[in-house]
Amino acid sequence: MGDQCALSSANDSNSGPPVAVPALRWEELPEGPVLILLDQTRLPAAEVELVCTDVQTLVGAIRSLAVRGAPVLGLAGAYGVALAAARGFDVDDAAGLLAQARPTAVNLGYGVRRAVSAHRRALASGADAEQAAAAALAEARALHAEDAEASTRMARHGLGLLEKLSPGGGYRVLTHCNTGALVSGGEGTALAVALAAHRGGLLRRLWVDETRPLLQGARLTAYEAARAGMAYTVLADNAAGSLFAAGEVDAVLIGADRIAADGSTANKVGSYPLAVLAHYHHVPFIVVAPTTTIDLDTPDGASIDIEQRPGHEVTEISFPQAPVSEAGGGMLVTPLGAQAYNPAFDVTPPELITAVVTENGVASPVSAASLAALSPPCGPGHDQVMG
Incomplete structure (x- = not known):
């Protein structure tokens, strides 16, 4: 099991923008890349972030509803594959764990498949492990941008x-x-x-x-x-x-x-x-x-x-x-x-x-x-x- 720790809890939950801390974000730390989640189980009392250094920790956060909601679960799935690849874990095993973390939310599996496909395509084209991990991360970021754009368009249509x-x-x-x-x-x-x-x-x-x-x-x-x-x-x-x-x-x-x-x-x-x-x-x-x-x-x-x-x-x-x-x-x-x-x-x-x-x-x-x-x-x- 990876690290899961609080980073911050100082924000006032009654003023400011709709969400002061993003639901999830990728960060490159000196000790390696991590996926950081806003722990939704602690809201509205405190804005506390969780640090995921491996897929097992991310799966636990998904199951506990620290991160939840169909679109963002797709992002978590994609970033989780990228995390496994960047940290040198077995990508296929990680993908299987992530895809089964919550069975009803179809976006979770969709995000996992997109990142895995990007990783496999990179390897098939002759990329090394680092380059393939970068390809998975690029796909996760692309999905993130697409979801943000989709949100804007849904608001307009709705x-x-x-x-x-x-x-x-x-x-x-x-x-x-x-x-x-x-x-x-x-x-x-x-x-x-x-x-x-x-x-x-x-x-x-x-x-x-x-x-x-x-x-x-x-x-x-x-x-x-x-x-x-x-x-x-x-x-x-x-x-x-x-x-x-x-x-x-x-x-x-x-x-x-x-x-x-x-x-x-x-x-x-x-x-x-x-x-x-x-x-x-x-x-x-x-x-x-x-x-x-x-x-x-x-x-x-x-x-x-x-x-x-x-x-x-x-x-x-x-x-x-x-x-x-x-x-x-x-x-x-x-x-x-x-x-x-x-x-x-x-x-x-x-x-x-x-x-x-x-x-x-x-x-x-x-x-x-x-x-x-x-x-x-x-x-x-x-x-x-x-x-």
């Missing part, structure tokens, strides 16, 4: 869709989990759309689901919203229905960890009930994700592998000031020995999704054909709205 669906602004947007700069090389996916509306003076209120059991909304989305100066309100997940009934929601914006070929979307557990509520109340339900999250090899929602998380995340409460990763380390909130059902994600069928917003345009209605038209091999310049 805001355009909101203006089309509800002209005049004053949007009251409900979001679930965290989809901002913490999950991206740029400003995020769904939260980037809300941020664009805020900057344009069009956002009236951001409703933030707390997102039980790990509170990614209350801890992370609220952290980003506060730093950006957005008008936001945190609510218990089970209070969302009362908001819909009161007519207080104009649109739901969520991200995605995997979108199947038919449009079925896996996202943080609790997304599917929001889709049902939105459908009943005739509120647009919009998924915002890069095309790298669309998995045309997964035919439908039933084919998506849903990660099951440890039960203690439900039966115990831990606090960011003193995080725990082992059962028994938090405050018990259930009877001792209680069993817990804790899927990390649920799946929303395409008929409940108003639109999927990508960097290449908007798929609406959501179908296999509309998604395929926006997915690779389509690239930059293929902005369009399917419908």
Whole structure:
């Protein structure tokens, strides 16, 4: 196991830019290259960075959710391969460990494959180990830049869709989990759309689901919203229905960890009930994700592998000031020995999704054909709205 240490925790979490410390960054230290992660389990109490000197440490950070969110997991996967290559570890072994760290997020495997392919191409062309490692790092950096650009384009397309669906602004947007700069090389996916509306003076209120059991909304989305100066309100997940009934929601914006070929979307557990509520109340339900999250090899929602998380995340409460990763380390909130059902994600069928917003345009209605038209091999310049 490699080193994992705190570098900083001095930033004020209530002022400044949306995220003062990037979700991840590569750094060349005198003792060798490292991948540095912002430990999201410690937010909003402290901005603490973790140093990964090997893939085993990075895998542990991925599984503990120190780094999380589909797009940034793709970056972590690519940089992890580059780290293994630069440090002289077995690249294929490292790739296997990384790709299996979290099964639902398709971007993780995508990032791993891109860096591995670059490494293999370099070796096949006669490069030495150092040159091949540099090729893997260059691919990771290219993916990082692409993700940042995709974030900008998704924000533009998403805001355009909101203006089309509800002209005049004053949007009251409900979001679930965290989809901002913490999950991206740029400003995020769904939260980037809300941020664009805020900057344009069009956002009236951001409703933030707390997102039980790990509170990614209350801890992370609220952290980003506060730093950006957005008008936001945190609510218990089970209070969302009362908001819909009161007519207080104009649109739901969520991200995605995997979108199947038919449009079925896996996202943080609790997304599917929001889709049902939105459908009943005739509120647009919009998924915002890069095309790298669309998995045309997964035919439908039933084919998506849903990660099951440890039960203690439900039966115990831990606090960011003193995080725990082992059962028994938090405050018990259930009877001792209680069993817990804790899927990390649920799946929303395409008929409940108003639109999927990508960097290449908007798929609406959501179908296999509309998604395929926006997915690779389509690239930059293929902005369009399917419908």
